[in-house]
Amino acid sequence: MQKAIIETEKGNIVLELFEKEAPKTVDNFVKLINQGF
Incomplete structure (x- = not known):
């Protein structure tokens, strides 16, 4: 986890x-974090 x-x-x-x-939600959340949001 x-x-x-x-x-x-x-x-x-x-x-x-x-x-x-x-x-999908976790993937999207992690992508946004990595983009600085």
Whole structure:
């Protein structure tokens, strides 16, 4: 399982990315992260 971390002034938010359940959504989310969004 992949994880993404969103860093904020109030602390970090850890997102668990469920690749098996939503492969297209996870792929799109990771692509957007890598593009700087």
